[in-house]
Amino acid sequence: MIYLELFWAFFQIGFLAFGGGYGALSLIQDQIVNVNKWLELPEFLDLISISQMTPGPIAINSATFIGYRIAGPVGSIISTIGVVLPSVFWIFLILKLLKILSRWIDTALVFNALRVSIVSLILAATFRIGIESINNLFAVVTGLVAFYVLYRYKPSVIWIVLGTGVAGIFWRLING
Template identity: 40%
Template sequence: MILLKLFLSFFKIGAFSFGGGYAMLPLIQEEVIEKNNWLTSNEFIDILAISQITPGPIAINSATFLGYRISGVLGSIVATIAVVIPSLIIILLIAHFLNKFKESKYVEWTFKGVRPVVIGLIASAGIFVAKDAIIDIKSLFIACGVFYIINFRRVHPILALIIAGIIGGILY
């Protein structure tokens, strides 16, 4: 029963998320923490951190890690497949009909309408993670420093992650 619930939850996440993995985070949070009580907020943030540093898309990584945490190896397989299937179906349909509708104003308007929603979902995920991840002045310092060096000094995000890890190791 838990595997079916896991499949349906991650299928819904995959079906109704637009804009990539970070845009999925509010939906994952709703399903995993608030609706099903599978994890606490802190456990979720830890899994997000692991998902971000692991090679591959964050949506698939987080589904895999969350599925494993909820129901072991079989849970990770079920959650990963469930989150990928909707995108696969949608891409196949788009590829089939794209040539016919690529000049349509309605398609253009739809994509323009989805963009602000994606930004809102990503901002929501960032605020959710920041609420539990910024726990004191030291973590606020690290977060602001990383934001500054990535956005204003154009430091590569991987290098910023390494720097933040070293600073975190020293401060904590």
Template identity: 40%
Template sequence: MIYLKLFWSFFQIGLFSIGGGYAAMPLIQNQVVDINQWLTMQEFVDIVSISQMTPGPIAINAATFVGTRVTGLAGALAATAGCVLPSCIIVLTLAYFYYKYQGATLIKGILQGLRPAVVAMIASAGFSILCLALFGNGQLIFPIGQVDWWAAAIFALCFLVLRKWKVNPILVMSGAGVAGILIYRIL
């Protein structure tokens, strides 16, 4: 029964994560942390970090990790299949209709209307992770006395390096990981 639950949870994520991996993060968080409590919020943030460093989409990497954590290899297969199946069905269906009606103004209007919603979902997930990293919670509570100033410094430096000098994100993540090891484990 747990395999069906893993499949169904990630099927819903795959079905409603319009806009890709970043847009799926709030959905993954809701299913994995809030509803099923397979992971804590801290473990969820760790999954997001690991998923960024490994090849492949975030949702599929998260499904594989959660499935493995819950029931092993069979759970990983069930969760990953649940995550991938809706996309396959939706993409095949949309491709058919898009090529048939690609000049229609209705289709163009739908796509333009979806863009702000996707941006809002990405911003929401990013803001929750930023709050967890800086304040120790993923909520709209900002206890200034509990700010992790090292995390704030790493965030600011990474943001600056990414925006100003356009450094490869993999190098920035690697540097942030090394800085985290030095600050939180050695110092």
């Protein structure tokens, strides 16, 4: 039964997650933490951090990690299939619709409208997960410094992840 529940939860996420993995984060959190209560928020945030650091799409990595955590290797496979399957459907549907609509309307207008909704999904996920992740002054300062460095110097995100990770290790060693 858990396999069907995992598949259905991630199928819904994949079906509604426009804008890629960052757009899906708030949907994943809602399904996993709030609706199904498979994970507590701190463990969910840890799994999301891991899925962002590993290569590959965030939604797929999250589904794989969470599926494994809930139901082992089979749960991992089922969750991953559940989150990927709707994308195949959407791609075929959108290509068909664009082919039909391109005769009558400028499809660039459609993509501009989609961009606005995708940006709002990403912002919602950023604020929702960001606010819940900030639990002390060190997290606030580290986040602001990381944002400033990214904005001002535009380094690879890898350096930001490594730098904040090292800072977190030192902070933990100093403060026990």
